[in-house]
Amino acid sequence: MALLPTGSFTNIPWTTTLQGVGQDARERLWSRILKELSRQAKEPLTHLAVNEGIPLHKAGGEAEENVLRSPSGLRTFYGDFGPTSTSTEGPSQQDFDSTLWVSTKQNGIFQTWAPRWTMFSRGNVKEKARLLDMGDTVKGGNQDEKWAVDLYAGIGYFVFSYARLGLRVLCWEINPWSVEGLRRGARANGWSVRIVQGDDLTLPEEEILSGEEQIIVFLESNEEALRRIQSLQAQGTARDVRHINCGFLPTSEPTWRHTWDMSASSSETRLHLHENVGANDTETRRSKIQHIFDGWGEDTGRAAEVEHVELVKTFAPGVWHCVFDVRVYNI
Structure with a gap:
């Protein structure tokens, strides 16, 4: 295409x-x-x-x-780009099969999507590469017990960078077309993947993870993510979360408190918080985010540091798509 x-x-x-x-x-x-x-x-x-x-x-x-x-x-x-509409219940397998799917390769990783139904942001290629360069953050510990979480998985934009680093990834996404693109892309890259949807969403979390797939995608609101992750952590699973990605614009702030709680059992976690910020306001926003996390860390034995602000791309004149890297760690 x-x-x-x-x-x-x-x-x-x-x-x-x-x-x-x-x-x-x-x-x-x-x-x-x-x-x-x-x-x-x-x-x-x-x-x-x-x-x-x-x-x-x-x-x-x-x-x-x-x-x-x-x-x-x-x-x-x-x-032919495929059907222009689907049933109110969402796309069927026939819809998926009759739609045009395209792929591209960035940083040596395939990504797949249906142009009629899902966006593709090629401008994120630099951020994907930056995550791939964070190999030092996943060293140490049992490799099979290291996890990443992506609360806005899309077609696997950043999910695949974590998978390439060898992490198991828990994902949340509400667009079924994006989830299907993620599934196809994961297969193209050789990663095992499980899509959890429909009746399977009622299964116990430990049963959902029993297949040992590297990527697990929940087709549901990320409002369920904290509950599920804390349930797994109570059973001794997903306790070492190295990265949590919050890639939603114009702001991912509604998920930030949950990321703090998800990382409670980890000795060190890096949060990647996406925001649209005025070109002259990045340091002000950085200070505000630091203040928010300082408040959550009081008397908990944990602390946070906004250790980096990445300017990914211009979103509009005078507005930057930024990623605030927040390191959460035990004191």
Whole structure:
């Protein structure tokens, strides 16, 4: 698939040219563009679309927030991208099978997604690489007992970096299309994966983990994550959590208290808290986050330090997508 930048074909002379020709001529044009682009691609390109920003609200003029981050503004030009709608109960296996799935490779890791149904943020490649460079944070202890948690798993953006480091990963995601992309991507990279959904969500946590899969994905709200993790920790599992990822914009703050509690049984955990922050406000926000965690650490024998602020990419003029690395440790 060729995914062109936002705004492609919306300016003169494209608009006047396209208005003056029929559908057959347009099809020939799109086919020719794909043919020319294929000369530089590793594989023939069969589909053409134009990327657009992820809308804040659901399609159709509804005021409800687009919490699934569905790319409803995607403009498709050539090729079959699959069904445009699914049942109210969510996508079926037939929907998955009839949808276009594409893959790319970043940092030597495959990622897979359905362009009609899930976003792909190529700008996160630097943050994925940064996590891969944190091998020193997973040294020591029993390798089979080291864990990471991703509370906004998506298609596995950061999940796969933790898996590459050798950690077992507990994930939460509410978009079934993202979960299916994560499953396919994990398989492509050679990692075992279990999707926990439907009736399986009522199973005891120890039974869910009994298969020893490296990646376990709960298709449910991350509001359930703390309860599940504390249940596992009470049974002696997932007590050594090395990393917790909170990759939600514009802010992941609603999950921060839970990350503090999830890390209670670990001697040292690194939290990666994603935020959109004004370009001149990063140090102010850093101090605020430090103050929040200092309050939680009082009289607990634990402490936290905002040890790094990573500027991932510009989100909008004057706004940075930042990651605040918070090291939580025993005193």
